[in-house]
Amino acid sequence: MEYRTLGKTGYDISSIGFGAWAIGGTWGEVNDAQSLGALHRALDLGVNFFDTADVYGDGHSERLLRRLRQERQEPFLIATKAGRRLDPHVAGGYNRENLRAFVERSLDNLGAETLDLLQLHCPPSEVYGQDEVFGVLDDFVREGLLRAYGVSVETVSEALTAIRHPGVATVQMIFNAFRLKPAEDFFAAAREADVGIIARVPLASGLLTGKLRRETSFAPDDHRAFNRHGEAFDRGETFSGVEYETGLEAAQQLQELVPPGMTLAGFALRWILMFPEVSCAIPGARTPQQAESNAAAADLPPLDEAQMQAVQDVYDRLIRAQVHPLW
Template identity: 30%
Template sequence: MMTRRLGSNGPEVGALGLGCMSFGGMYGPTDKAESFATLKKALDLGVSHLDTAIIYGAGLSEALIGEFIRDNANSFTIASKCGIVPQPTRHFSNKRAYIREALEGSLKRLGVDHIPLYYLHRRDHEVPVEDAIGFMAELVAEGKIGGIGLSEISPATLERASTVHPIMAVQNEYSLWTRLPDLGLVQACARLGTAFVAFSPVGRGVFADQAPDPSAMADDDFRKTNPRFMGDNYVRNNARIERFRAYARDHGWNTSALAVAWTLAQGDHIIPIPGTRSPGHLEELAQAVDIRLGASELAEIETLLPVGFAHGTRYTDAQLVGTELYC
């Protein structure tokens, strides 16, 4: 697999990463055997960057990865995240004591003494970002983390953070139907030597060969209350995306791989991390690195799914809490 670099001075990883949120049961009960099979498939495919977080299954995703890598040492470049505190009530913390305690927990669950990339999952506005990055820089100096990441932030926050310490990666949602990062963040990352890690490049499953059926989703499925998957919004969105599915079929590509290939084509510093715990699905997604989209194909896709085409916001007001909006 071709590689891309996590930041201007960071490690090289496979151009396609793997989001491990579903390992923690975020989309239904997790299956250890299937999760392990997916990690094994990742090794076979050259998918070398894993993305997890404390909040994914209350540490379960980290623990599963840690158990797998005991027999596969140095096989992956792992990223994890702290900053979302679910108990006693959900809130965000970027305080020094919390960050250090959270990291120690991540290290223990992963069974390692060093994590190559550690993110603040959400910004805590009670702590100046310069102070928060200063706390993280202490962990870099101690050798406990290799680099600092930020998630769901604005270009202005990245600019401020970068005055304290280089930021290895910014992780925000980015796909054919979520294009906000095009309005400054993708460009700021390129300018500052920061990798842009794109989560949900398959639109939480909407860019699949078969349209997801919201009525069949579990009651606790995130998408059940997501505006783009509800009612008339979903009917209109799916009708438009069906043209994209047909375009993919006509070219001999699977739809999810084409959606990821579009993301890869938006910049050499972009690393998409689609999430799955299915080995077969990961193999389909990995086909994205073999799809080379030129100017004509990108223009055709833009005609099918023009910027701003989606009906409904990407999050409800409640789901937006903690994300930074900048336009």
């Protein structure tokens, strides 16, 4: 396993982390025994960064990570998120009272006294420019409720606004072979500000595993069935905003670039890690086998210049017009 520094937090984290959305909900049926097996296996393989949120299974994902901490001795970091419990989800809800309640609930779910990293969970765009919100988070750090804080964003523009606040230590954003805009328009600014980048949706909701087909069906409670056009939350969270048929075609073309002995998923994760600005990619896993496959990507050989250019070419021909202007 490779380790990288997570921006100004100073944390050394595994370059492949564990995205815990799928073990909480909205990815179909969850099996806690399998989920815990995946968490334990990831830890066995050197993963020390686990990303969750208070709304993943209404706190279920956080509580599973609490069990992991109870069952294991070695230290690891948990990043959680807050804000999406607001109903309605409006900028005015990001106030001291609500944020404190969210933090205290996550601390209880996780069985912790201090959160390693709290991220604002894709709030309305205007929140990123509100100094008072980040002032509240600064106060929470001083109180010892948080060690560090960052933001989770939908757009590059939101990320650029957020890092104007000096306390923002991390930005979590969608970055994968179907979403190249961050590398073009944000990574240099993040490097200058010493902000760690957490790459979420690294496998484009499964499209970049190469295992999905036109006939693949998804459970009714799987966001890939009900959010393809943004019916429940931002459309970019599902298949990275790429139309399903286009994504299948692009994945097939990327499959042709994969060297012998490597899977498309491994290739896609290793591609992300070719960008030194990325501190960590957080693929999800619901089984020990998936956790093993994800972790193995950190030890794959670097991609060469021709492979990197070929991925760029697929993006430019098939994907760019669909997603680049939107996020």
